[in-house]
Amino acid sequence: MNKLYKFSALALASCLSLTLISCEQEDNKDNNSSVLLGLFSLVEGAKSCETPGSTLVLSTPVEICSPAGGSGVHFVIHDLSNAFSHSVIFSGGYKSKDYALNGPTAGNVLVNNFNAFQFWMYDGRSTSGSPASAIRYEPNYAASAAVRVNTGLTAADLPIAVVTDAQCDTFGAAATNCKVNKAGGEKKTFCLDVTQTTSGASRITLWLDGKNGANCNVKSSLTAENAVLNKLPSDFANNLSPLDTRTFYLAAGPAGTNSGSVSFGKITVSTETAIK
Structure with a gap:
């Protein structure tokens, strides 16, 4: 009987030891998984950033994170709205934000090569022109070398807020043209790939959220x-x-003496392009 008791006790102790070892191993697995998950989250988080939304002060560029x-290399401008300013410009290549609304020249773009990139959206209602937008890539600050490519977006595609006849009347000679173009696309979301290169120009790709099946919140x-x-x-x-x-x-640039108002929801930036 004593032998049977001793055997049972040893068996029970062995089982308990194995259970404790197993539990400890499971705890270590859980801890390792938590550490790996934390590191993964940290690495993934470092691949993106977000600039909070705001209302732009005219002629005062906002630096994007x-x-x-x-x-x-991939940017999403969420809920952009241009309420009667002259133009909205998304740009890169400038020495500082103090120059980002200017045309590229030796004094305000990067010293080494003077390249500058712009995606601009022109209201047009404050002058004799109609709303328009284009991509501009200008090498070596030489006007003769500048390449400006119209996006083909219409007033309904652009983030131009609807204005009233009374607001149009403040533009004098341009009032009639303004009233013809007083309707707009309201808030719009755009996304862009602007690739990084070691030589030569970038590949520049522009999407309008909701157009042609593009969803700026879903890279795929x-x-x-x-x-x-x-x-x-x-x-x-x-x-x-x-x-x-x-x-x-x-x-955002002003339209003459008009104060205007340009706002955006947020701008998200990623180290990974949408097109691989």
Whole structure:
């Protein structure tokens, strides 16, 4: 009987030891998984950043955030709205935000190569023109080498707020044209790939959220085929140098003495392009 008791006790102790070892191993697995998950989250988080939404002060560019884990190459401008300013410009290549509304010159863009990139949306209602938008990539600050590509977006596609006849009347000679174009697209979301290169121009791809099936919140929905504009480096003539600054800005220009108002929901930036 004593032998049977001793055997049972030893068996019970062995089982308990194995159970404790198993539990300890499971705890270690859980801890390791938590550490790995935390590191993964940290690495993934470093690949993106977010600039909070705001109402822009006219002629005062906002600097867009840069991810901690690398250069920003994919940008989403959420809920952009232009209420009667002259133009809205998303730009890169400038020495600082103080110059980001200016035309590229030796004094205000990067010293080494003077390249500048702009995606601009022109209200048009404050002058004799109609709303328009374009991509501009200008190498070596030479006007003769600048390449400006119209996006083909209409007033209904652009983030132009509806204005009243009374507001149009403040533009004097342009009032009639303004009233013809007083309707607009209200808030719009745009996304862009502006690739990083070591030589030559970037590939620049622009999407309008909701157009051609593009969803700026779902990268996998963004393709060269459903882009508003997709320009390869070879499409930009005479670009021998890259945009070797990856600081970007959003700015609004005034329409004469009109104060206007430009706002955006947020701008998200990623180190990974939508098109691989």
